[in-house]
Amino acid sequence: MATLGIRFMRTAPAPPIMQSPPGPETVIDGRRYLYFGGTNYLGLAGHPEVIEAGCEAMRRYGVHTATSRAGFGNNPATLEVERRAAEFFDRQAAFYFVSGYVGNHILVQALAGQFDLVLADESAHYAIEEAARLAARPVARFPHCDPDGLEELLHQRLSSGDRPLVMTDGVFAATGDIAPLDEYVGVLGQYPQAGLLVDDAHGVATLGEHGRGTLEHFGLWGPSVNAEAAPGVRLYACGTLSKAVGGFGGILAGDRGFVERARSSSHYFDGASALPSAAAGATAKALEIVLGQPQLRQRLSANARRLRQGLRQLGFRTDDSPSPIVGLTLGSAENMQRIHRGLVRRDILVPYFSAYAGTASQGLLRIAVCAAHTDAMIDRLTDELGRLI
């Protein structure tokens, strides 16, 4: 198998094909790999109960309701996802939409007229970049994960009375970096009516005591997130149920008023088809498992720690972050491709990303652990990496 990088795949004549559910072992192009790719962090995307719940919902309710949610497009599976998501996030209500990708777009529509300037992390995900452009406000970029850089930019760009909105990933997809949201809130506290909007696609169900994400990780989750009114810096968050949770679709949770506003100010509620019943059924079951088995998240954290410990023993500088993603930049692109291929020869798959939001110009090796990886699997990866570097 050739080197497989995000950019590379676009022009490959025959893309690799995943022939099993994603898991700690995954079959790709007929070969079973010890797999450290993707976003199936809690390992539920291939869980038999999750899959059967999806099948049951589809049998009962059809492929989907074939109409928008604002008409007759709610079926019990969809509403169940929103009930469980509200429970998971400990908020009054939730809005379940077709893809986490459009969550920022939905939030920006809900916040129309409330901000004058958008400040986005320079490595923010494409989805944030696009939503920021839709906001029809000036967009400035601050240095990656740098509260001082943010503060400096605010001094430079903000006119008196301007209300700034900071937009960032909670956990960055390629590097695993966790945005210093607590420090951003500190900086923004100087400005009245400032806001912080977090796309927490990779933080939901991986970070925080209850898995509520990066804001909870910093002690910032609570009734003031996605609220109609709240004191201090306004906090907004969207996420996905497609990654750690193991289901499919985007999510935001907040108070009733705000969730209602998010539904009515975008058109994903009244102008788009409701989600597939199978996705909703699977997601509701996955949320039930995530709620009932906090040990999955504990196992994921332990695996993230073990991976980082192993990497430190190889001489890498990695901190003790609980993020399940480690982005390694190891010399040149050629060197990382060599390591990628070396691992592939040993039936270990660590994707090489040649270009993605937040990667260095030479790309990176992206290692993702999931809760279902055993200690032995993680040790095998670090052992083999040690031989190759």
Place this chain on the structure above:
Amino acid sequence: MATLGIRFMRTAPAPPIMQSPPGPETVIDGRRYLYFGGTNYLGLAGHPEVIEAGCEAMRRYGVHTATSRAGFGNNPATLEVERRAAEFFDRQAAFYFVSGYVGNHILVQALAGQFDLVLADESAHYAIEEAARLAARPVARFPHCDPDGLEELLHQRLSSGDRPLVMTDGVFAATGDIAPLDEYVGVLGQYPQAGLLVDDAHGVATLGEHGRGTLEHFGLWGPSVNAEAAPGVRLYACGTLSKAVGGFGGILAGDRGFVERARSSSHYFDGASALPSAAAGATAKALEIVLGQPQLRQRLSANARRLRQGLRQLGFRTDDSPSPIVGLTLGSAENMQRIHRGLVRRDILVPYFSAYAGTASQGLLRIAVCAAHTDAMIDRLTDELGRLI
């Protein structure tokens, strides 16, 4: 059951719940209705083979691949959808993405730098409106379905050398109006490098000899649609497999170069989760049925004709359009709500839309037929309507 309009539902404390697959008869809130809502035009969203194919794909491949399509996110079900879609549209390749809603967005990204001014139908769907704003070009609106109005606007707004892009629905969701694409092409033919972009969500698999949509209906479908290079007015189209086809997800088909460009210029390919396996499996099977059973489309057309004939006998002015949607504006909002409730009492569901792209200020009753409606069902609707008006 209270009057159910799109706007109304947003604030209703308890939304109606669809408890069966959508079909000619649909169970909502415990009651079986003769159902004339939604977009399940060929009646396949509840087809047992479609549902079982979705379940089989989910069992084999998990909820989804839990990574983007540019990495390892292709599974056989997803690729099968693209193969069958390319066959259905008679083009070299197809791009299958998470929702038809984002098709315009994807096309606009692919066409970045190729147009100077966007002209959108004033009743265009929200998805077109948003994509037009993302195009970062001036946007002007022309009168609904009016080629003369378009021509006038072009004269007013176009500077020498400007390349105009017209954006429109093929079939309008609420009214069922078919955009006069042939006349638009005539008007645009006067301008070098002009383009026409059609969101054919409701035209795909309902219009045209082979169901390729509104462009085929006007004899405009062919190798020059979604092509890297083509003589004359440039034609672009996106659609959905969630409505008439009975599957789930957005689609565009074209030549290899253009489809590759659509993938690489947006980030729905490399920056979003791949579609649920169940959606892909169900959609691939639905496409197989649509390809193998053209009689479904013939039946749909016959039903659309029968409905319009019945309405004409009641004194309505309706043409012989093959569109499966008829939007009826009958006096005041109150009068239409009265008719809606009267039908509901007779176990017939015709949604009242209080506000939607393209509706008059008082709203409309939206009647949609599907291939699975029998003559008797359609006659029952027109009979009861006759009693109520």
